[in-house]
Amino acid sequence: MVFARIWRIFSWPIRKLSKVLRFGARETAKASRTTAKTGSSYVAKKAAGELLEEEYREEPPSGIETVLFTQLPRPRLTERAASDLTLEQAATFAEQAQRFYRHQFPLFTRSDFFYEEVEEQYLNQTLGFDEESIDKRFLDVTTLFRQMLNGNTRRMLTYWLPFLFLAIFLPAAYLAQATAIVAFPQIASSVQRASVIYGLAAVIAFALIFLVYSWPFKVVQQRNLMNLDNYITSKFARINNNFQVAKRRALNVERDKRMVEREELKVEAGAWTLSYHWFAMRLFLCELALRNKLYQVRRNTTLYWVAGLGLTGLAVIIIFAVIAVNGADKIALGAFAAAAAVYLIGAGAIMRRTTGMLFQVLESNEWSRFHLVDLDVTIRDHVAEDKLQIVTFRDRNRME
Numbered sequence: 440m441v442f443a444r445i446w447r448i449f450s451w452p453i454r455k456l457s458k459v460l461r462f463g464a465r466e467t468a469k470a471s472r473t474t475a476k477t478g479s480s481y482v483a484k485k486a487a488g489e490l491l492e493e494e495y496r497e498e499p500p501s502g503i504e505t506v507l508f509t510q511l512p513r514p515r516l517t518e519r520a521a522s523d524l525t526l527e528q529a530a531t532f533a534e535q536a537q538r539f540y541r542h543q544f545p546l547f548t549r550s551d552f553f554y555e556e557v558e559e560q561y562l563n564q565t566l567g568f569d570e571e572s573i574d575k576r577f578l579d580v581t582t583l584f585r586q587m588l589n590g591n592t593r594r595m596l597t598y599w600l601p602f603l604f605l606a607i608f609l610p611a612a613y614l615a616q617a618t619a620i621v622a623f624p625q626i627a628s629s630v631q632r633a634s635v636i637y638g639l640a641a642v643i644a645f646a647l648i649f650l651v652y653s654w655p656f657k658v659v660q661q662r663n664l665m666n667l668d669n670y671i672t673s674k675f676a677r678i679n680n681n682f683q684v685a686k687r688r689a690l691n692v693e694r695d696k697r698m699v700e701r702e703e704l705k706v707e708a709g710a711w712t713l714s715y716h717w718f719a720m721r722l723f724l725c726e727l728a729l730r731n732k733l734y735q736v737r738r739n740t741t742l743y744w745v746a747g748l749g750l751t752g753l754a755v756i757i758i759f760a761v762i763a764v765n766g767a768d769k770i771a772l773g774a775f776a777a778a779a780a781v782y783l784i785g786a787g788a789i790m791r792r793t794t795g796m797l798f799q800v801l802e803s804n805e806w807s808r809f810h811l812v813d814l815d816v817t818i819r820d821h822v823a824e825d826k827l828q829i830v831t832f833r834d835r836n837r838m839e
Contacts, residue, residue, distance in 0.1 A: 507651075508591045508659040513666040514580045518573065518677040521684040529685065529710040535572065536717035539565055555731050562728045566721070577674060577725055584667045585732040588660065588797075589739045595656045596740075596747035596790055603647050604751050604782060605758075608775075611640035612762055615771060633771035637778035648786045657796065664800035671729065672805055678722050679807035685715035686817050690824065715817065723809040733797065740794045748787050755779040 519528070542565055548557045566574040615633040689711035696704040755776075762775060 507655045508594060509587050510659045511584060511587055511663050511666060514576075514670045516670065516673045516677065517576050518674055519681070520677065521680040524681060524684055524688075526707060526710060529688075529714040530706075532685075532717045533710045533713035535567065536713040536720070538567070539717065539720060555735055559728070559731050562724055562731065566724050566728070574721060574725060578728060580670060581667075581729055581732045584663060585736055588663060588736050589743075591656065591660055591663075592736075592740050592793060593743050595652065596743040596793070597750060599651055599656075600648065600747040600786055600790065601750040601754050603644055603651070604779075605754050607640050607644040607647070608637075608754075608758055608779065608782075611636050611778075612758055612775065615775070616762070616765055616767065633767070634774040637774045641778035641781045644782050645785045648782075649789060652789055660793075660796060661800055664797065668801050672802075675722060675725070675807040678718055678725070679812055682715050682718035682722070682812055685711050685718055686821075689715055690821055712821070716814075719809065719812050719814040719817075722807070722812065726809055733801075736797060737794055740797075744787070744790055744793065747790065748783065751783060751786070755783070 545561065549560070551557050563578060566572055566578060615636045689708060692708045692711060693704060696707075759772065759775060759779075763772060767775075
């Protein structure tokens, strides 16, 4: 409790600054809301926001690190278990499969600047995002995690990276220009004083940015990624189990029927066959949707990294110009430039590892993916077994 209170006291200016930035972002969003509502991205963001509010009511985030960065709980799994599958549900899945196979794939898409938005729209349509399908929650969850992962990364790279540089090097520049009596009186030379001050500033700034990256940011991001990984693992495993059950029922549907029930046999066999087709295709489309989201996270992380270094470099140029105008000698300017370069190179190298974090936490080799369900083998065995039974009974009737 004591540490939490101390942390809140020292982080008060940062929290106030973040509130101001969020207020400006909200005002900007309100100004562009009329245009944004016409696109599918607005629908996804609104649904993700409602999902976020619902999840937080049930499982609020914990930990001091969540003050600086957003942490999401593990989403609930709403996919039905294989033991709950009924013929009525199989008929519903068959209707969804027919909608997918009859979907008119658009050859002439919207002319969006980023192609992943066009691909995302197609995946939302095929998975039935606008029709409250079973995969709507999956699309909401992956969109929500993409936004939170990007938001935390943007806050770390474009806010904290230049902010810590300014917070440390601005006082250092002032002390370096002060008299020897005010700052480091034991060092009489202004050149030596500037070199020591800027060196200490580089060490302190680098230590702070490493601390913020290693503790609050990395911990929160890894928790978000682990929660996402657990949800994907459970979701894909549940779809795979449903696929196996629907496949077995499609293969064995004729064992419980007689000749007088041939109409019911046709309906039931068609429903279960289309169901296991659709389960496999859902797994494939969910993989594509997840691939789309992870690509955006990886791409945006690189852009935030470049933007953060650019903003920090701009701050370096501004402080350098101010020092030069105030009459600093060349050696003092060189000391500042060297210290700023150390901070930029060191912090840039640390932040570059942000992208790799995504692939270190997500265990895709543990997911039940589309290429593991063997849809081609299932179709081949299903058709081959039916044809074999037809020929067997035909020859038996001829012999009799």
